[in-house]
Amino acid sequence: MYQSGNPRVQIKYRHKEERSPESLFCLCLKYVARNLDIVCKDTPAGYTLHEGLALPSEICEPFIEAYQNNGGEIFDCFAHLFEDVTKTNLRSVNIRNSSITDDGLEYLLRHDLEELILTNCQNLSHKTYINIFKHAVNLRSLTIGPNVQITPYNKLSNCSLTLDDVPIIIHRKAPNLKHLVLRAIAESPFSSDNIFLGVMLDKLLQLRVLDLSYCLGVGSLRYLCKLNSLHTLILFDVPHLQDSSDAILNICTLTSLVVLDISQTESYPEQGVYKDENKTLALIVKCLPNLMSLDISGTNLAGKGTAEQSLCESFSDKKSDIPGLESRVDNPLEFLGLYHTMHNACRRHDIPAKIISGDANEYQIFNAAASCMDKPKLLQNILNDLYHLLRYDQCTQIDQALDIVLEALTRYVKEKLIQISGSATLFYIVKNKDRPLLLNDVTVKRRIITTLLTGMDFHNYDETMMRNGCLTLCQLRIPQDVMFEFKRLVQMLLHIVSTSDHEGFVQRIGIYLLNSVACQVNNKQKNELGDAGAIKKMMAIIKDRLHRRVCDDVLEVAWSTMWNVTDEAPTNCKRFLDGNGMKYFIGCLTTFPDKNELMRNMMGLLGNVAEVKELRPRLMQSHFIKVFSDLLFSSQDGIEVSYNAAGVIAHLASDGYKAWIIKNPPRCKVLDRMTKAIQNWNLDADRNINYRSFEPILQLAQVRHTPQCAHWAAWALANLTKVYPEKYCSIVIGEGGLRIMHELLEEDAQIDQNSEPGVIHSLAQTVINQCMIFMKNTVEASSQLDHTAVIINAGMR
Known part of the structure; x- marks a missing residue:
């Protein structure tokens, strides 16, 4: 018998001791990803490799990943870089949170990919679906994730394909397809089940992995019985499974199944509630003898906790606190998903599983995160659980929590709630000064900063996201830790101070961070601050405070920032004068004559201006x-x-x-x-x-x-x-x-x-x-x- 949440068998992320410094290859990839002009030029058609350059697959694929991980978006112009298949070589492509169109993706499909993953690419249409199978001879794995509406008979796409085209395209064009993920495929407008899914599954008999998360229409599951080689079946948030006995019976015919996921999101309370929950679960494990991983999170399939041995044909002296799993007491599952199951199943004692996901302790939460990384609805809840553990100092594996948060934030840049929950959790991780992890590992700190700035960039008008991001940055050494992202950080801080609420906390913390950066950078970077509009933004703040006759810390720091930015920077001094700086100086002097800090900052700035010989006549x-x-x-x-x-x-x-x-x-x-x-x-x-x-x-x-x-x-x-x-x-x-x-x-x-x-x-x-x-x-x-x-x-x- 296994105890709930045994820490020895949890799903593991990279531990602190397993981390190593970034390789020279990775560092070079990051640098090129941020400076594309090194390898290509921007032409009217899109980015094109410099003459004489070629990128093999060993460089192309990690380069695309590095580009996305460092805040870059895969759009048509970038995809054009891979148009020439004689100079670039791709086998696997993972595109997420992208504005790429059908034409842009076509450049990548020409490489006859072995693996293609598309997630949150809303500008693609059914044309891409056709193009995929024009180049599918080597295709082994295809993932069409949420917000990728390219399949036929989808309510959100205007498709010219006929039903007869579907099996011909799939069966003949992709003979090697073994791994298929089709998430959030809508019902056919012509029937109660998804005809497209049904016809498609009827021809893909060689499938080993099938993920139909969020798909509508359980009637299509009758085609599952033909998939005799299926190893993994994911049916997360497929509605009405509990209402259809035929759906469960169809699943039970897949005797080769090793991994089954029929979990549900608790936000839909009517889903996942089975009438005969104990018998249903017992039937599943009895009919699937090879099953080693089962996820029933968000359902009532774990029962109320009372052992009912009558459910099992062969009795055992041992008990299970999950009645439907009594037959697995002597052959425990490798993994059992119990996150937010009804009646607090994850908190029971006798559970026949080696690894358990739930919310009873940090180990279960880690396991839940690992198993739900493709389930953003559940992942948001898991990040909230982590947040509470860290906030109240109840998390012992800080490094593992960090890996989970960074993975979630990187994968779901466009999901605002995940970004807010994740960034709040990240704050308490970075704030934990008792751990040497963040103080000594430059690679980890840089990944934190890049991930945070990417999320802030995408949700830059959300005050909560901006607050979380700025508070987290305040826990780092400014500017030493952030200099590798200097330009992005400056642009973000200038955006914050110019768009946030005039009296809000976010503007105050944003301008303090900006001033901290300005006072410690070199002359080149001070000029870059000026180029980015720092003087102009500070002037706008001063103008606002003068108009409202308000002298606060924001006004004082605005002058301090200009004082720092103009130090040994003649161009910025000129920007100050050109922007009516002396008018604002006199205005603040007469309106707030007794403000010592303000007066010191203003005179310090004018001292910098007076050092520039060519500007002195203007004074x-x-x-x-x-x-x-x-x-x-x-x-x-x-x-x-x-x-x-x-x-x-x-x-x-x-x-x-x-x-x-x-x-x-x-x-x-x-x-x-x-x-x-x-x-x-x-x-x-x-x-x-x-x-x-x-x-x-x-x-x-x-x-x-x-x-x-x-x-x-x-x-x-x-x-x-x-x-x-x-x-x-x-x-x-x-x-x-x-x-x-x-x-x-x-x-x-x-x-x-x-x-x-x-x-x-x-x-x-x-x-x-x-x-x-x-x-x-x-x-x-x-x-x-x-x-x-x-x-x-x-x-x-």
Whole structure:
């Protein structure tokens, strides 16, 4: 006797210890899938291989899979890549969630495929059905899944085939067909059963596997009795099985059956309720002696749990808590599907099966997921079960749960409810920081991110999906973990911040993620952010908040994002000015004058703009200069607003007297105010700022015609090297700052003529002293490490 949900015999996914790094081949496939121009060019007819290239089946098939797994959709233009059968070679094709048409699929069918799987391809018609059997000489396996309406007599297709055409096409054109999946085939409009299915099955006597899930018309099952070689029969959600004794009797004639699935979805309570459930189940197992896998999920066939030995012809001393299975007590099934069976059958003790699917524990849920991966209606419920296990920390096999969720999300991109349930479950998996799985396995993290972004792309107007996705991304390292999907991530985040509810949580988390990405990427990627519309989107948010007179964290982060995106990115600085950025700056300054964080972010951004020489004339306007001058003595956010205002003025003044084309306020008065402001700053002040380079500051330190420029630059470097020596001394040294500081010392008398005597000299000396101390400590630390290494090596000898 076997206990319910024995963990030793569960259906297994890849475990953590079985995972290995991605091969170079897989990495290359991913790269090419995201950069198709490497292997092909886009022509009016579609993608075409570059001259001299050929792709064997060992590359073609995994390439198509990699393309889909990384968010690509198989459409006609892509399918054209495989038009030339002398340069490409396909044996197996699996197309899902595709907009491909009959003409596009024809390019793939020309390869005389051995296996074809079509799922959720709604633009195909009965023309494809004809084309399939024009090229079916090698066809061994054919899957026509849900939302693929190509078969004759389907209510949703206008078909010109006659009934007499069907057996000729199937029997003569596909002599090797052994595996046939026809899901969701509608009834014939001419009768109560499906004539097409009946005639088709009447000729496919060589079938080993037959899946008629969701098909209507149990009358067609009378043709099953001719399939003497049938190994597997799937009748999931076929209606009215419980109402037709002939249907069960027809199934019982298939004595060769090893796998039988007559499960139902519990959302249809009238389905799956058999009148004599115990006798029906006993009849099935008695008539099918080779049966080893049976799925009766969602039905009442497991009975109420009372053993009724009278059902069995041969009595046994052992009992079964599923009455209809008493005859299998000594010959237990390899698998028994009991997910959401009536009367909680999966929770019973004595069940004659080695592997059980159900919802009694995590092992049963894993088994249910494995057996229901082709059943999206049940799979959604299973993902909800996993969600509750993970949310309340009751799941011990996190890696196995992850495999299930990723497989479901990848397979059912268009199923919104599965995407929502799966992404919510994924959040709790990624959030589990006690497991080293996600922290160390780059391959796993990348698969999570790609799968998540693909689902978000497809359901990008669903707030719940966007929320789940963003929350999950927040659990990862931003931007390090997501850089391989940088463009897709940026496009998604920009979509979120521009379309989500103005006061909603999704917009807030989206803009925080975008800012996190912007503040840590390189200049090339900052320009890509600008190309993607980051400045324009932030401007739209600022315009909205100004119109509604609302200063919230979204407004502040919008300015912070532009501050980060414009750092050492002149093109983005120009985009800011071209987009009426100064108008929004003045608007926020006057509307929200007391918001410290907002003011700091705005002035930091203007500091970036002022660093671009060709843009500085656009700031040289009286009302702008007056604002900057007034802000020199601002105490908002410590010294940051005053510091950035002085930085802007220093850059404007560095262009010389002639560049100061305005009369008011006068240049000399503004510079005097700047000097007094700098003298009021505390050199030991902690800073809320981050520099990656001192190049613009060092340029100001070399300005001789306006000493105030060097004064501000020297103060900035002295403060940063004194308060954060470990972080900033190396930058000063690496960028030649010590030489520039020594030059300031040598020219001190001339430079300090318009400032307090010795001030710039003192600041430059501070920078030099801090860097010398840093270098001395670094050398001593290095020597100490070398000395320790010698001792260790000596001890080892």
